[in-house]
Amino acid sequence: MTEVRIARWDADDLDLLRRLNAPEIRDHTGGPETDEQVVARHERYVRGPGPRSGHMFTVVLPDGRKVGSVGYWERVWHGEPVYEMGWAILPAHQGRGLATAAVLATVSDARARGQHRWAHAYPSVDNPASNGVCRKAGFTLLGPTEFEYPPGRLMRSNDWRFDLTAPH
Numbered sequence: 001m002t003e004v005r006i007a008r009w010d011a012d013d014l015d016l017l018r019r020l021n022a023p024e025i026r027d028h029t030g031g032p033e034t035d036e037q038v039v040a041r042h043e044r045y046v047r048g049p050g051p052r053s054g055h056m057f058t059v060v061l062p063d064g065r066k067v068g069s070v071g072y073w074e075r076v077w078h079g080e081p082v083y084e085m086g087w088a089i090l091p092a093h094q095g096r097g098l099a100t101a102a103v104l105a106t107v108s109d110a111r112a113r114g115q116h117r118w119a120h121a122y123p124s125v126d127n128p129a130s131n132g133v134c135r136k137a138g139f140t141l142l143g144p145t146e147f148e149y150p151p152g153r154l155m156r157s158n159d160w161r162f163d164l165t166a167p168h
């Protein structure tokens with residue numbers, strides 16, 4: 001198992017979020033944001049659960065380096081409250097199973113909260129890495145869907161779902 005841990009997003013993590021705001025990382029999620037948007041996003045992440053934020057974590061290597069973000073937040077999906085999950089890993093650290101391990105740790109956190117049965121992820125159909133993370137982490141593919149992200153823009157995504165109440 002890949003050694004990785006997740007740590008609650010904190011005030012020192014703005015630099016990491018700036019590094020994650022690169023064109024190659026934001027390619028499937030609307031492109032890079034302005035620095036003002038990144039700072040506002042960071043402040044929401046630090047504040048914790050609330051509108052458009054949620055439970056956000058950094059992905060931390062055994063030597064303490066922070067190499068990614070992962071988290072979950074509430075949304076309504078087909079009339080039912082669920083969690084949505086999202087993740088990103090710095091390019092130099094991709095392809096080593098870090099996202100999958102971080103997602104599994106985040107699923108455990110959501111499960112322990114005991115609030116919702118379903119966690120969903122909606123990677124673009126043309127994002128093989130993120131669809132690979134869903135598959136490897138044990139999500140079930142429900143099929144393609146039209147998903148609005150960023151707000152006002154529809155994209156063709158896969159709807160993946162994880163049962164937080166299933167025995168593990």
Ligand SMILES: CC(C)(COP(=O)(O)OP(=O)(O)OC[C@H]1O[C@@H](n2cnc3c(N)ncnc32)[C@H](O)[C@@H]1OP(=O)(O)O)[C@@H](O)C(=O)NCCC(=O)NCCS
Nearest residue numbers: 025088089094095096097098099100123128129130132133
């Ligand atoms: C998606 C992302 C977080 C994956 O990070 P990662 O740490 O490289 O992922 P993992 O190493 O855990 O890979 C998990 C599986 O995904 C697949 N995968 C990973 N990168 C892939 C790629 N570039 N092409 C095809 N499949 C890929 C692999 O099948 C891998 O399984 P394997 O170990 O059996 O080969 C990373 O590519 C990223 O930050 N992308 C930009 C941000 C993004 O798109 N976020 C998701 C928005 S929904």
